Amino acid sequence: MRVLFLACLSPKTGNCTTAERIRNHIVAAGHTCVLYDTREFNSASDVSSLMTQEPRFEAALAIHLFKGGRLLLDLGVPFGVVFGGTDVNEDVKDEHKRAVMEEVLRKARFAVAFTDALKEQAEALLVCESKIYVQPQGIETKVALNFSWSDFLHCTGVHTKHVENLHVFLLVCGLRRVKDPLYLLEAFEEWHSQNPLVVLIIIGPVIDPVFTAEVEESVKRSVGVFLAADLSQEELHAAMQKSFALVNSSLSEGMSAAILEEFVSMSRKLLDDRELQERLVRNGKNYITTCHNSMKERITYQKLVETLH
Incomplete structure (x- = not known):
């Protein structure tokens, strides 16, 4: 399966690191996953144009319901979304953004929250079906041995x-x-x-x-x-x-x-x-070790992506 993945990819940020890690999980399952920066697209029509190119994308994924999810609403392919803190801490305060996020949740096959608290907050603030899965972020520490x-x-x-x-x-x-x-x-x-x-x-x-x-x-x-x-x-x-x-x-x-x-x-x-x-x-x-196990995270995303077939 060929998957389009949208996220904010500012270098050396948590969003970028998270997106790369999730992409690696999807690729490890045998899929093709192409990562794009949401800032490359001015509107959903720009993404629609991308979708018409060969080889075609069969599914999509986005980090942030508003920043990324809004660009997937009219693509005609199944998609999933991952909550960002901005969704429930900031964007939900804006009536227009909240309405868009609720539509994204309605159309998405699944949504992922990093914590139980984030899921509870989302369910309290947004009208959504019970399709939010909790998967803490996997942590893989790599240390520079020559660091002084x-x-x-x-x-x-x-x-x-x-x-x-x-x-x-x-x-x-x-x-x-x-x-x-x-x-x-x-x-x-x-x-x-x-x-x-x-x-x-x-x-x-x-x-x-x-x-x-x-x-x-x-x-x-x-x-x-x-x-x-x-x-x-x-x-x-x-x-x-x-x-x-x-x-x-x-x-x-x-x-x-x-x-x-x-x-x-x-x-x-x-x-x-x-x-x-x-x-x-x-x-x-x-x-x-218990809550941020990278292998558990990999298994979760690989199972969720299978629902996009």
Whole structure:
């Protein structure tokens, strides 16, 4: 079967990584899966023109119900969709987009949500039949063996003779306003002034150039907060392993002031409690193995794609 796959393919983003991984699952089942960036198409008619070319596509798949799914509505081939966080956190607030997403759900053979919470949220906000499957994302870690932690810190602007004692909190995100990368800036400035060995490094690709300039200016004026150039996936995974902890922020996911107030106190506790550190690492590894198994993900998508015949 020849499958058309639409997704937002901004380099070095979660969407791009997820799309490539799912495509590999489909190809491993013996199908042909051609990946296109949704930004290449201005309308559904552009996709329809693509569908008339030989060899013809027999089925389709899209990540994001609105960004990708809307382009599949009138193709005349069976299709499936994968929810993105933007669907239920942002696009559902727009009446027109919500109506389009409900039509996509009505016509799709299946829909995939990455978590039970996302499925529940979608079912609460959208009129849809019970065709949403939950499949957490599979995680495959590839680490660059020649990655130099000290060189990375130096290039980032972190200069210290005590690299082994440094506590680096890493915030990984595409630089755009919705990810709110400056959420922890003031808290880290204050903490760094009390403990110079505690720093925050923000790292990720430029998504919004105007907002990125704002982030760069804010970081330049700060102390203890640094901005790193984006890395390859293997280098990024190595940096994650070397860092003390990963942090996350997002406007669309509702990071409240209460979380900010608790963050530093909980992080201080983590610094001082070796047993807690080991327990979190152990539980994290068990959770990834249990809930984010790449082989389980492969089996799920291969079974779902079979329903598009």
